[in-house]
Amino acid sequence: MFSRRCIEFAVSIEVSDCVGHCLSWAKIVVAARSCTNPHATSHFEPALESTLWYLKTCVFPKLHVADTFSGHAIMAVAAAIPITPSIVGALSCQKDSYLQTLETEVVACDEHTPPKGSQQSGKAKSKKSTDPSKANSNEDPAPQRTWMIEFADSVLFPEGGGQHSDHGFITPLGIKGSAIPIENIQRHGLRCIHYSQTPLEVGTKVKQTVYYARRWDLMQQHTGQHLLSAIMDGMDLPTLSWSMGQPGEMNYVELPRKPTDVEIVSIQQACNAAIRQNLPITVETPEGKGSSKLPTDYDGEQGVIRFIKIGDLDYNACCGTHLKQTSHIGLILLHHTASVRGTNCRLYFTAGDRAVNLATESINGLRNIAVSLSSSAAPEDVAAKVQGLSEQVSEGKKREKRMLAEIAKYEAQQIKETLQCAVSAFSHRPDDGLDFINLALIELRDTLKGNGVAVLCTGDTKTPGSLVIVGKAALVESLSAKVKDIVKTVKGGGKGEKWQGKVSEWQKGEIDALKTAVEEL
Structure with missing residues (x-):
């Protein structure tokens, strides 16, 4: 048996794939040799076993150790050391914002489960077809599966601080497969989570590439x-x-x-x-x-x-x-x-x-705009042209308003003359709107206090319009009931001597049918 002085121990750690301060794996090598007879290896085993026991129980208690003993008295310990991923705040993209690529590895990959009901959030459910030939179309499309991937480090910035997340792609190393686009990276507490439509196995080595034009x-x-x-x-x-x-x-x-x-x-x-x-x-x-500006879910300590x-x-x-x-x-x-x-x-x-x-x-x-105005592209020339055009539009609106009032007065006079020899009158203006009807009603306010009823409408086939019935209460009530039967898209109401409605779209023949109903009173 050799004395303690005759044996030298050498303990070394071989580190591979060092990412930041994280070790993806390490190998502990314990070598012993005799100071007097380097080839007398058989007597070293008890001493080496004691050394390994010390390493396993005192130095690396969490390591799973596989013992091997070689003819040269070299014992290797394969150590599986769990990776501690870089936290948000110490990511490579934050340490060097000009970095565009990074080789790292997957430390976690879990399928993302969206909250229940989120697929139809804010949307009304469509009615299912009863046609047997369309049975498959009744089924909601399967939602796109998404995985939340965490890497040992990241060159892709997660959304935060008012800044949108980076876009980029992930390329698995050493295996066949195309680059995986990544367009959503989020911070979950201290973790940097990459949302992907393709899962990756834990331990997969990858190359991350940021879409740098967007980052810049x-x-x-x-x-x-x-x-x-x-x-x-x-x-x-x-x-x-x-x-x-x-x-x-x-x-x-x-x-x-x-x-x-x-x-x-x-x-x-x-x-x-x-x-x-x-x-x-x-x-x-x-x-x-x-800092008082930290998000509530970020652990500052x-x-x-x-x-x-x-x-x-x-x-x-x-x-x-x-x-x-x-x-x-x-x-x-x-x-x-x-x-x-x-x-x-x-x-x-x-x-x-x-x-x-x-x-x-x-x-x-x-x-x-300058081309449309027949002007030079100089800002001052365009501004002058626009100002002149604005003044012309303003003056044109004034003239239009005066002309509309004159036409409304004329139309009201026609209704008055009709009511002198009939109980009802009908007026239709395809190109005007409710403003025209109101102007005409001002002219008719005294005429319609007695007997009779007038129907005024605007719009044309396949266009929206307005409809007003004014006059004797009994006649207004009778006509409004007929209007609802004749005009399918009308919505309105009223009581007494006035009923007013809005037509979302006149259908073919409705205006003529309404005119006939009024004239038959």
Whole structure:
């Protein structure tokens, strides 16, 4: 038996697939050799077993150990160490927002079960067909199955901080299969969950790829909002909330009051001046520093609280992906304002390439308007043309109103003359509306106080219209009952000397049938 001094032990850990601070697996190798006779291996087994027992019970009590003993007195211990996935706040996409790909592995995959009734939320159930040949069409289509996949780490940002989730795809490594598109990533507490229509087995190695054009656009909007809010804070315009528009749409910040036109110009100039200064943008995670802006389901003690610092201008807690320098924002373009909730106001804006694209669309739209107006595309010329056109429209409406009143007066006179020798009168104006009827009724108010009844209607076949019956109460009641039988889509009501209805669509022959019914009284 060898003395303790004659045996040397070497313990090493071979690590494979190190992801962040997580080990996907490790191998513990314990080697023993004799200081005097390296080939006398048979006597090492008791000492090696004691060493392994110590490793299993004291050092790695949670490891499942498989013992093997080689002719060279080398014993390997296969250690299955569970992966602890990176939490939201410490994801690779948050550590390096310019990272576009990442190799990682699946640590969890569960099928998503939508809440009951969500498939028909807000929708009326359609009536099932009784036709046997359409039996299959009665069945609701099977919902698309979705899986919630968690990886050891992620280059795909989950929705949060006012920022939309990334889009990208997952490519399994070492196995046949096409890339899996991912367009919905959500934060569940501290976990980053990727919604996929294709499941993946736990342990599958994958390559994640972010759709970087979208990521860049979202970062320009988000970092642009931080800069915009920082500039406005110094002008007594604190940001109450904000909303990021979908790609191609405008964003807005909500303010406690409406900024003046002069302030808007000043804010835009200050923002773009800071962009030209190329201020550094850094992420800090100070220990012990909290934030009141954390979501209620995010564990601040176990998680990572990130602060985004823009030069000396701004220092705010945020989980989103951000640019590394203000010059990458490109520009900030302020748009219109909209009043909401009392004195609050929304100021709309875009940043970066989105602002350029929106400005380009506006220029093209202005050019098309100029062509329609036979004007040059210069903004001042288009504005002058539009102003002139607006004045013409206003004057045209005034003339139309005067002419309509004259026609209504003439139509009322025709009804009066008809009622002098008949108990009923009928008037139909296919191109006019309720305004015309009301103008005619003003002229008829004295005539219809006595005997007689008049029916006035507007609209034409396959179009909507209005219908009014006025006159002697008994005649109005009699005619209104007939109207409901003749005009299938009429809805209305009334009592006494007036009944009024709306026709959603005149059917062929209904107007003539109504005229006949009136004349037969």
